[in-house]
Amino acid sequence: xxxxxxxxxxxxxxxxxxxxxxxxxxxxxxxxxxxxxxxxxxxxxxxxxxxxxxxxxxxxxxxxxxxxxxxxxxxxxxxxxxxxxxxxxxxxxxxxxxxxxxxxxxxxxxxxxxxxxxxxxxxxxxxxxxxxxxxxxxxxxxxxxxxxxxxxxxxxxxxxxxxxxxxxxxxxxxxxxxxx
Numbered sequence: 001x002x003x004x005x006x007x008x009x010x011x012x013x014x015x016x017x018x019x020x021x022x023x024x025x026x027x028x029x030x031x032x033x034x035x036x037x038x039x040x041x042x043x044x045x046x047x048x049x050x051x052x053x054x055x056x057x058x059x060x061x062x063x064x065x066x067x068x069x070x071x072x073x074x075x076x077x078x079x080x081x082x083x084x085x086x087x088x089x090x091x092x093x094x095x096x097x098x099x100x101x102x103x104x105x106x107x108x109x110x111x112x113x114x115x116x117x118x119x120x121x122x123x124x125x126x127x128x129x130x131x132x133x134x135x136x137x138x139x140x141x142x143x144x145x146x147x148x149x150x151x152x153x154x155x156x157x158x159x160x161x162x163x164x165x166x167x168x169x170x171x172x173x174x175x176x177x178x179x180x
Contacts, residue, residue, distance in 0.1 A: 006163050028052040033084030035077060035100075036091035036119070037062045037070070044088060045070040056080050081105055086114045093120035103128040106137050114140045118169050121146040130155035133162060144169055 008022040032048045034041045037059035045055045049071040057072040058080050067074035077100075080087060087109070091097045101115065102125040115138055117124045126147055132138040133156075140161040146154055149167055156162055 027086075030054070030085040031056060031083055033058070033080030033087040034072065035059075035080060035087065035089045037067060037072065037074075038090060040119075041088075041090040042070045042072075044090070045072045053086075056084055078108075081108050082110070085110060085112065086116065088116040089119050089123045091119060091123060093122055098122050099125045101125065101129075103131065106132045109138070112139045114138070114142070116142045118142070118144040121149065121151075126151075127155050130159040133159040 011018055011022070027048075028051060031054040032044075034044055034048075034055065034057045037045070037057045041057065041059070045057060048055050055070075055072045056075050056079065057067050057070075058075060058077040059067075062074060064074045075083075087101070089097075089101065091100075097120075100123060106113075106115075106128060115124060115129065124141075124143075126143075129138065129141055129143075133141060138161075140163075141156070141159075142163045142165075143156055144165045145167055146156075148154070151157060151164075156164060
C-alpha cells in the first residue's frame with residue numbers, strides 16, 4: 001500500500017501508536033501515469049503491472065506497439081493528467097520538460113493524486129507543488145531530485161505529505177556499478 005511510512009516511523013519513535021492516522025491506499029486497481037517511457041519508465045511499468053495497477057504512458061518517441069509490450073496504454077500527456085491516481089516523471093530535463101507539471105497542470109489532476117519525481121529536479125515546479133500540497137490539490141509527493149541540490153530553502157522542505165530523499169536514485173552498490 002502507499003502508506004505514509006516516514007510519518008508513521010517518526011510517530012512510533014515518539015512513543016505513539018496512532019494507526020488510524022496512517023491508513024494508506026492499495027495500489028492494486030489504481031492508475032499509474034508514467035511520463036517518459038525510456039528504460040526506467042519501462043521498468044517501472046513492469047513493476048506497476050505486477051502490483052496490478054492500470055498503467056498509462058506518455059512518450060512521443062514510443063509507439064503503441066512498443067508500449068503494449070510493457071503493459072502500457074500509450075496516451076497523450078493530458079490524458080495522464082486527467083486519469084492517473086499516481087504520476088511519475090522519467091524524462092530528461094530540457095526547455096520543454098522544465099516545469100511541465102506546474103500549477104495549471106496540477107489543477108486538472110484527479111483529487112487525491114500523488115506525484116513522484118526521481119528523474120530530474122525542476123520537471124515538476126517545486127513552488128507550485130509545495131502550494132498544491134498545502135491546499136490539497138495534490139495529496140502526496142515523493143521527491144528525490146531538486147532544482148538545486150542540496151535543496152537549501154526549497155519550499156518542499158516544509159510542505160506537508162511529502163517523502164523527500166537526497167538524490168538516492170542509483171545509490172546502491174549495484175546501482176553505482178551499473179551507472180559506471
